[in-house]
Amino acid sequence: MQDLVIPIIYLFSAVFFILGLRQLSHPRTALKGNSTASIGMLLAIVATLLNNQILDFQSIFIAILIGSSIGAILAKRVEMTSMPQLVALFNGFGGAASLLVATAEFYRGGQFPAFIFLIITLSVLIGSVTFSGSFIAFLKLQGIMRGSPIQFKGQHAFNGLLVLLIIFSSLYGVLDPSQLSSMFLIIIGVSLLLGILFVLPIGGADMPVVISLLNSFSGLAACATGFVIQNDALIISGSLVGASGIILTDIMCKGMNRTIWNVLFAGVGATDTNTDNLQVDPMKSIKSYEPEDTVVIFENAKQVVIVPGYGLAVAQAQHMVHELQKLLEGKGVVVKYAIHPVAGRMPGHMNVLLAEANIPYDSLYDLDQINPEFEETDVTLVIGANDVVNPAARHDTNSPIFGMPILDVDKSQTVFVLKRSMNPGFAGIENELFYKDNTIMIFGDAKDTVSKLVSELK
């Protein structure tokens, strides 16, 4: 009886996941999709509990209770500005869970065929890399670890060596079963190290790519574990998540006009070769205003475009920006937001942030929609964005960001750039925009500056 019932419930759960993901990718049905997918998960858990191999229900329920409570508290407490860290953390937990299940299967004991050991190796590898990689991403995003790329000489060769070591250990374990246990531990250790070294050299501006890639890995880890315990539910759901992560990774890479290999291995901003051939003329100077000097310009504007970046998230200025928008709209000014696909530290970061401040969705514009409008824009307000508005991407073939689609803010009448200091962004590239004739810098904390603007305009 259970041989039939359980697989059928698993099938239903897979169908719910597929429907849920489809609904999640359309605005009107997204919320429903989330519920659909969670029903799928509930079904999978119930089906598993029906399995008559299970003898100890108490430990299971205790663990489920602990995990659910922690998850619920994290989900309720998290600030929207900390979303990227939380997603990284959850990715890591998913990877760690897959790693542990594969390890548990290894210690189940008894003989298993060579190819099962190889599959366990693969599962451990993906799970470990997801876990330790996500953990490093979390540390970087939380600001515990330096966000800029951390590299050493011969890093790629060293990583290659680690991969070879994993392959060697797994083959050695197969050929000499007496060494299987020690080889297994080596594989776990080396895989964890590989995950750390894989994320360390990646800079903050490339985080959206890494986060979506790790998201994909967390699915693939579950999928590989599915092969280990021979469970179709894991294989199907895991590969769905893997596919969705790859789609997001691709969107992010296109947003930067870079290949995934370039993001992973180039470590943009780590070397100082870029600063040697800066194209900025030292004779050129920047203009800097105090917030109160700008009031007249705002009051005479017909259209204002606001370009949010990571700096807005750091300063938590989203609510103040909404105040500014309402004030300007009260004076008859049209206010639009220009959202670059890779603005922030994860896919869709700015959308989440602005939604938290109740900024209406229809005032948000994508790159393609807003770029033709800059020429008719009187004032563009760049808040904490840097590389995504650097005109060098259009013409300077020496620039590391050459070819990246950017927001053409320099084409508007006046550009105000809100920035803490003249330090270059995460990519470590000087920004031409700051030296343009129509650009005016306003230095200071973004939230302070915007609130000063608001009180001056009142």
Add this chain to the structure above:
Amino acid sequence: MSGQLLIEIYILVLAVFVGFEVISKVPPTLHTPLMSGSNAISGITIVGAILATGSMPGTISATLGMIAIILAMINVVGGFMVTGRMLRMFKK
């Protein structure tokens, strides 16, 4: 190699294609919710974790399984709840 493995590979390949087909043209607003929602789905490892915990009481595997259940449940409950929270925010 068994026929079972071959069938599993079939399932894998087909599911990847379904994934690519189903998630098409995601608008930027939904990038984060799609990511956190699909991340919650990757908590499906809970199935393996439950089996490891429940079927071999008192072994090291059961202990590892229990930790895996906790981590997977954080992923599942936290992931779905935070996704719902974000999407309700968009609704307003």
